[in-house]
Amino acid sequence: MQIETINKDRPLMVRFNEKRLNVQATTGFRKTVSLSLHNDIRKIAINPTKTEFMDSSRLGAIIARVNTMGNGGEIAIRNTNEPVMQVFKPTRTDQVFNALDREEDAIIAIA
Amino acid sequence: MSKITLSVESEFENSSLIGVAINRLVSTVFTKQETWGIELSVIEAVNNIMKHGYRCQPGNPVTVSLDFHDNYLEIMITDRGLSIPKNVLDKNSQEVFGFDPNDINGLPEGGMGMALIKHNMDRIDYKADNGLNRLKLVKFYSVKAQQSTGT
Numbered sequence: 001m002q003i004e005t006i007n008k009d010r011p012l013m014v015r016f017n018e019k020r021l022n023v024q025a026t027t028g029f030r031k032t033v034s035l036s037l038h039n040d041i042r043k044i045a046i047n048p049t050k051t052e053f054m055d056s057s058r059l060g061a062i063i064a065r066v067n068t069m070g071n072g073g074e075i076a077i078r079n080t081n082e083p084v085m086q087v088f089k090p091t092r093t094d095q096v097f098n099a100l101d102r103e104e105d106a107i108i109a110i111a
Numbered sequence: 112m113s114k115i116t117l118s119v120e121s122e123f124e125n126s127s128l129i130g131v132a133i134n135r136l137v138s139t140v141f142t143k144q145e146t147w148g149i150e151l152s153v154i155e156a157v158n159n160i161m162k163h164g165y166r167c168q169p170g171n172p173v174t175v176s177l178d179f180h181d182n183y184l185e186i187m188i189t190d191r192g193l194s195i196p197k198n199v200l201d202k203n204s205q206e207v208f209g210f211d212p213n214d215i216n217g218l219p220e221g222g223m224g225m226a227l228i229k230h231n232m233d234r235i236d237y238k239a240d241n242g243l244n245r246l247k248l249v250k251f252y253s254v255k256a257q258q259s260t261g262t
Contacts, residue, residue: 020130022123023126053147055151056223056227060220063218063219067218082147082251083147086151090193093212093218
């Protein structure tokens with residue numbers, strides 16, 4: 001997983017480089033994002049392009065991040081990855097996050 | 112009809128092994144979307160067994176059997192941990208996913224596994240008897256599958 005803060009006024013960029021986002025990898029995600037988040041960061045852009053599988057534990061971790069950020073928190077996700085959207089669509093969480101075609105769009109949408 | 116059984120111990124890295132094996136086995140007779148849905152369903156079930164049934168304790172048995180019938184695939188997942196509570200089994204997808212997308216504070220962080228299984232599979236059946244839990248998942252073949260099997 002690669003996490004990068006583009007600058008303090010922009011969203012935190014999280015690129016999932018793992019092929020499988022499962023319950024095993026989720027603990028690391030929770031810890032890494034928590035450590036990387038500066039207190040005033042309320043916007044996260046996620047790019048799961050390389051991901052071939054994601055289960056509900058990773059989705060739960062993303063939702064937990066949104067809940068922690070509270071009102072005013074936003075997450076945008078690049079939506080070109082079908083296995084990932086297979087989890088987002090039936091859970092209706094694709095309506096919660098901004099799902100966009102390009103990483104740049106995800107950043108701009110919530111900047 | 113052909114039958115394949117996969118057996119692992121209750122360690123989370125093994126759910127990935129099961130998932131990869133299931134994907135390869137069912138992708139020959141199901142569409143890509145159906146294959147992802149079946150893989151996701153089995154992994155959610157296995158994760159729930161390891162997390163809730165065995166309370167994250169390693170070394171306990173989990174088996175996943177695939178029966179390729181003429182018109183459908185039957186997957187039987189067995190374990191000897193704590194049984195799935197009735198209220199979890201009976202909860203329908205609408206109850207889990209019926210949240211208001213605009214109410215960020217009301218988003219569910221967990222409890223989505225069984226609802227995802229129900230969404231992706233055609234039938235599910237659960238029996239807990241003499242310490243053995245059996246979750247049966249059924250998926251009927253699509254057009255692609257019926258062409259592959261010649262039915």
